[in-house]
Amino acid sequence: QATVTDTYDVVVVGSGAGAMSAAIFAADQGMSVLIVEKGAKYGGTSALSGGGIWVPNNHFFKARGGDDSYEKAWTYLKASVGDEVDEARLKAYLDNAPKMIKYLQDNTRLNYTVAEKYPDYYQHLPGAAVGGRTLDPELFDTTALGDEVDNLMPASPTTLLMGKIAWTARHAHKAMARERGWRLLLIWLMLRYKLDFKQRRKTKRDRRAALGNALIASLRASLMDRNVPLWLNTDFRELIETDGRISGVIVEREGKEQLIQVRKGVILGSGGFEQNQALRDKYLPKPTRVEWSATPPGQNTGAALEAGQAIGAATSLLDWGWWAPTISVPKENKARGVFAERAFPGAIVVNGEGKRFVNEAVGYLEFVDEMYKDNAKTNGKTIPAWVVFDSKFRFNYAMGPLMPSQVMPDSRLPKAWHKTVYWKADTLEGLASEIGVDGAGLKQTVERVNRFAASGNDEDFQRGGNPFDRYYGDSNVKPNPCMAPIQKGPFYAMRMDAGDIGSKGGLLTNEKGCVVREDGSEIKGLYAIGNCSASVMGKTYPGAGATLGPAMTFGYIAVNDLARQS
Ligand code: FAD
Known part of the structure; x- marks a missing residue:
């Protein structure tokens, strides 16, 4: 009682x-x-x-x-x-x-x-x-x-600049879409954080x-x-x-x-x-x-x-x-949602047959819903799925915990992340064999996507064909801000699970x-x-x-x- x-x-x-x-x-x-x-x-x-x-x-x-x-x-x-x-x-x-x-x-x-x-x-x-x-x-x-x-639940590092600096959704979008002035904005945010001496003496946590x-x-x-x-x-x-x-x-x-x-x-x-x-x-x-x-x-x-x-x-x-596709990172106590990066030009998501199954830029709920549907069709080969990109993408854009290599080169990534968070190989075939995906299928898919990137028209899934897709595209990439060729090795893959928020x-x-x-x-x-x-x-x-x-x-x-x- x-x-x-x-x-x-x-x-x-x-x-x-x-x-x-x-x-x-x-x-x-x-x-x-x-x-x-x-x-x-x-x-x-x-x-x-x-x-x-x-x-x-x-x-x-x-x-x-x-x-x-x-x-x-x-x-x-x-x-x-x-x-x-x-x-x-x-x-x-x-x-x-x-x-x-x-x-x-x-x-x-x-x-x-x-x-x-x-x-x-x-x-x-x-x-x-x-x-x-x-x-x-x-x-x-x-x-x-x-x-x-x-007593406030600490923010997830994924929602902060460099895992610690507070920024608004407006700031984050400007930086991710690489809109005019994004570099200056980042410098300003970093300085404001560093120069808050009173707070820095106490804690890493941003005052804001x-x-x-x-x-x-x-x-x-x-x-x-x-x-x-x-x-x-x-x-x-x-x-x-x-x-x-x-x-x-x-x-x-x-x-x-x-x-x-x-x-x-x-x-x-x-x-x-x-x-x-x-x-x-x-x-x-x-x-x-x-x-x-x-x-x-x-x-x-x-x-x-x-x-x-x-x-x-x-x-x-x-x-x-x-639903939201997620990436798990060693030593982190929860998975990271992949929300915006799927729309960046030059990364595609494939199943175990090396085939695309969805417009990568769709909302996260639809993305995972499509994962389940395709998983049923492929007899279990779509969960996990794999996001694949080349070194040009890696240089320019973030994907999950990997910041662009221009600020976080592979040599600075934690060793434990290799083959847990990301896989890497000089050729697409090599990459496919590392992650257990059909190599011929992957090669064919990439060739096809590269043609779409040149014309700007994703004939299979119409990626970049509407304002929502393009919101997180790269406005500097033409003709389609969500499509770029995958051609410059080394090539990378990351595992995506059928996660949720x-x-x-x-x-x-x-x-x-x-x-x-x-x-x-x-x-x-x-x-x-x-x-x-x-x-x-x-x-x-x-x-x-x-x-x-x-x-x-x-x-x-x-x-x-x-x-x-x-
Ligand atoms: P919660 O916010 O999880 O709160 C539930 C609370 O109840 C918890 O504190 C829990 O400890 C407590 N609780 C559970 N069991 C008990 C119990 N037995 N007794 C007492 N307390 C209990 N959604 C949006 O709409 N906009 C966004 O921008 C957005 N961004 C997101 C980004 C990320 C990275 C993630 C992970 C999610 C995001 N979501 C977003 C989803 C959104 O955060 C959740 O759907 C929402 O927070 C759910 O709210 P809730 O109040 O139901 O649950």
Whole structure:
């Protein structure tokens, strides 16, 4: 029997962006609220992320004269998601996402800006925008957090310049696409970091938090402004239902089980189940490995899913992930997502037959979905897949942890990375035999791609054929910024796994964010947001920020629903 220790209006489980936003909304509506977080740090995957949120028809873009409307956004969202998700939920998202971000921007320390040129991912669909729907965090000065900065989940080195320097998505894009002035920008960022003597004496950590870290740090500081308690190392276990309503949660804290009672409700924001191999085996397509996930190890193990199922909650989309191809690096505790580099000109991805199977530049969800489809066709020869490039590509561009050889030559790469992270050979045949790929197939593919690079027309997969592909292309490369020949040895290959940045299925909710049973009836007082809920985006990823945007928006919706209850 767990001891009753506390009573709050609302308990929020997890400390990702959705959960923390929900706690702010609840506090601002006059509710007493507690956040419980299992980890020793707060922020979850959200803190490691890019922090981008997809908010069609937002006020930032409108203020700049941007062209978007509710109707256009609806056309696109419906064309993307189809009938997989109830229309009332889709509409709730479109109605509330702009309100949610306006509220946070006006009333908290969160500070976003619009990515005017970041295109939606499905450019072929009606209503797709070429920019203005993704919002990105500005840098956030963590001085505001005081000592609480030490409890912030450190940013993933992949999201920082040289693994340590804070930069915005705008800066990162400028450098990656090698737009005019990118070198000067890098020098300025490096100098600003180095010349922050006070901070450099203390730590390597940049004073400024960036991307997902900026999002989480600004939310945490805003929660501190409101004196909202956040308990770390507190493991949510079970939901308690009394007279048809959720009346509390059982958590384990300091080795003891405690019952925390709620007057109004519980908002589950404890992430997906991607860190639980048994649940992956049970639900996700095969092969699937916990090690391929880019999310923090051991945290999102499906506690909300199992607790919800135990009291009769319906579920949906459990066989889907927020897929992203990943590369594993020795001594790193999680895999690295490969998001932008697939669009750089001169790298292709092949299966074990040495054949391409996808437009490499597509969104990461589609990329892995195609990996699974091709893996079924090739009888298991597409997972892992291999990204192949030549020494010219290697000189100019990054790929996963390999920085361009002009700044990080092979001689400076850790020895342990050879034949674990990258493979290298003087000829394509040699490379193919090193990685166990069909040599003749690879040679043929490269010859074909080299012809496409010359004409600019990828006859097989239309790579570079739309603004989304070209967003991460190299604007200096003509005629197609995403295509270049592969011809100058030595040649390189890197292994790509069918990874994820979270699972996508979970507890089924309605348009109020309330968890429902199989018959559609509400479990009163129980809400689920983020990756512990079945995604409002169905089986799709319409634009950058389509996971965090809904997590935060349904937090907003759930709290408004709670506020309406007596
Ligand atoms: P999380 O942020 O993972 O938070 C869940 C929290 O719940 C964790 O802190 C966890 O410890 C805690 N928890 C779990 N179980 C329990 C329990 N039993 N008791 C208490 N607490 C518990 N998405 C975007 O939309 N935009 C981006 O720019 C973007 N970039 C990304 C970049 C990278 C490198 C990665 C890896 C992901 C990115 N994503 C992005 C995906 C996004 O980060 C996740 O989908 C999102 O963070 C999920 O939010 P969440 O709140 O559901 O889970």
